Amino acid sequence: QVQLVESGGGLVHAGDSLRLSCAASGRNFSTYAMGWFRQAPGKEREFVAAITWSGATTYYGDSVKGRFTVSRDNAKNTGYLTMNSLKPEDTAVYYCAADTSVHKIVVVERSDYWGQGTQVTVSS
Secondary structure, eight states, rough: EEEEEEOOEEEEEETTTTEEEEEEEEETTGGSSSEEEEEESOOOOEEEEEEOSOOOOOOOEETTTTEEEEEEEEGGGGGEEOOOOOOGOOOEEEEEEEOOOOHHHIIIOOOOOEOOEEEEEEEE
C-alpha cells in the first residue's frame, strides 16, 4: 500500500511558476513509478508527466513539454512537478499517482494509487 498526499497548489498569474510535491508513505515507494495527472472542470483527466522508479526516464504530455519538469527524491519519499510559464489552460486539479508500471501510467493512464489532488489556478 502507498498513500500519496499532494501539496503546493494555489492561485498564480500567467507566466508564473509553481512546484507541486507528492509525499508518499508506505512500503517501497522507491520501487514505484510516479505520475502526475490533471483534471479541469468539465474535461477528462489528462496525463501530465511520469518518472520511472529510479528517476532515469521521464515522460510528458504534449501540452506541458518544455514547461513542466517531473522529478523525485527517493530518500525523502517525495515526488515533484515543477511548472514554469503557467497558462490559464493549466488550471485544474492536479493528482499524483504511483504504480509499479510506468507503462500503465503513461500509456494506459491508470494507476493503483492516487493522491487526493491539489488545485492549481492560473489567472490571465
